[in-house]
Amino acid sequence: MKGPGVKKLISSLTGMIFIIIFVIIPLACNAIAASGSPTISANLTDVSPSPTITPEQPLRQVFSSPKWEIDHVTIMVNNSGGPIEVHAYIDDRSNVNIIPIKAGENRKVSTNPIIAETGQIVNFGFMAYENGSLIDSREGTFTVIQTPTPTPLPPETASIKGTILDAVTNNPVVGAEVIIVSKTYDKQYPTAVTDEYGSFKLDKMYPDKYSITVKATGYKPAYLDLDRIDGDQVLSDIKLEKYVAATTTPTPSPEPSAVQGWLNLLTSPQACVAFISSTVAVIVSLTVIYEWLQRQKERRKKEGQ
Numbered sequence: 001m002k003g004p005g006v007k008k009l010i011s012s013l014t015g016m017i018f019i020i021i022f023v024i025i026p027l028a029c030n031a032i033a034a035s036g037s038p039t040i041s042a043n044l045t046d047v048s049p050s051p052t053i054t055p056e057q058p059l060r061q062v063f064s065s066p067k068w069e070i071d072h073v074t075i076m077v078n079n080s081g082g083p084i085e086v087h088a089y090i091d092d093r094s095n096v097n098i099i100p101i102k103a104g105e106n107r108k109v110s111t112n113p114i115i116a117e118t119g120q121i122v123n124f125g126f127m128a129y130e131n132g133s134l135i136d137s138r139e140g141t142f143t144v145i146q147t148p149t150p151t152p153l154p155p156e157t158a159s160i161k162g163t164i165l166d167a168v169t170n171n172p173v174v175g176a177e178v179i180i181v182s183k184t185y186d187k188q189y190p191t192a193v194t195d196e197y198g199s200f201k202l203d204k205m206y207p208d209k210y211s212i213t214v215k216a217t218g219y220k221p222a223y224l225d226l227d228r229i230d231g232d233q234v235l236s237d238i239k240l241e242k243y244v245a246a247t248t249t250p251t252p253s254p255e256p257s258a259v260q261g262w263l264n265l266l267t268s269p270q271a272c273v274a275f276i277s278s279t280v281a282v283i284v285s286l287t288v289i290y291e292w293l294q295r296q297k298e299r300r301k302k303e304g305q
Contacts, residue, residue: 003245011211042133060135062128068142071113072092073124074186075138078106083221084135087127097188100179100225101128102215110186116144153185154206160226161201162235166216172198173240176216183209205229214238 002142019083029257062084073090082103091112109126116122125139160180166172178192178200185206192200192305212224219240 031100035073060130061279062136063138066124066126066140066142068136068144069110070120071116072111073122073142074108074110076106076108077128079104083223084128084130087129088112088125090124090178091122093125097179099188101215102211104196104215106159107153108186118144120144139296156204156206157201157205158205158207158229158231158233159201160210160229160233160235161199161236164198164200165218165237165239166219167239168242172196173216173219174198176200176214176219177242179213179215180205181211182212183211205287214240216240218242250283 010111036150060081062079064078066073068288073088075088077086077137078135079101084101086109087096088099088111090110091114094133095112096112097110097112103172111124114122118161120143122142122144123139125143127134128136139300162178164176164178165171166173172194174194174196176198178194179188179191180202181188182205185208187206188287189202191204194200196256205231207228209228210226211228214224219242222238222240222266224235
């Protein structure tokens with residue numbers, strides 16, 4: 001009865017040892033390696049990696065050569081990218097004309113007109129911005145040689161009005177900015193802002209063709225081109241689409257496993273130290289238990305004789 005009991009005890013201890021060595025110890029080493037503790041090393045210099053330098057985004061050329069025309073400066077814009085804004089100043093940086101340019105649009109833009117005398121040196125500049133970043137610029141001076149009498153402009157007898165709506169709900173978009181530019185005369189009228197009904201109106205405009213840009217917070221810009229208008233023009237409802245926020249699905253962290261623990265033993269010095277220490281402790285404990293069992297066995301033999 002005593003012999004089988006000892007064998008059963010040895011069998012149980014063997015199973016426990018197997019679990020400790022091949023399951024518990026690797027999982028413990030895996031937890032140690034993942035804790036971010038400093039790695040034990042000898043005669044090694046800890047060299048921090050050099051920071052990665054991100055090169056600046058190259059400028060995109062959109063301007064051609066500027067030209068003096070009677071009382072203002074013009075320049076061609078060749079926009080091969082996304083929507084941009086051109087800021088054109090003359091004589092003084094505060095005298096600026098802001099012109100929105102659609103994606104892929106090529107057109108001539110100009111500064112505001114000024115009264116200049118022959119021999120006067122006029123400063124000017126054109127800056128192109130994409131998403132608030134400067135991508136191209138042209139600045140310089142012109143010496144006015146002559147100032148012929150400009151051709152009289154037509155009377156501003158036209159007007160434009162319309163309504164800005166949400167493309168999904170058809171609710172009025174309050175506070176939307178409507179930017180209207182005369183194509184023939186390169187004149188940008190004061191920005192109109194929609195009221196509580198999403199409505200806007202601009203009076204005293206040239207009979208001409210127009211480009212219209214509509215911007216509102218949270219919405220994609222809208223661009224329209226109008227044929228020549230001579231009187232009061234009522235536009236069809238302009239509908240804006242909202243930006244859709246991008247969503248990302250977090251990747252779940254893998255659960256630690258015994259296999260991963262063994263891999264950490266090969267790649268992490270600290271995990272190896274922990275494994276060796278645990279193994280030595282287990283071996284010492286088994287040795288003590290084995291010697292005790294042997295002594296018990298010898299004692300039972302003597303008692304049985």
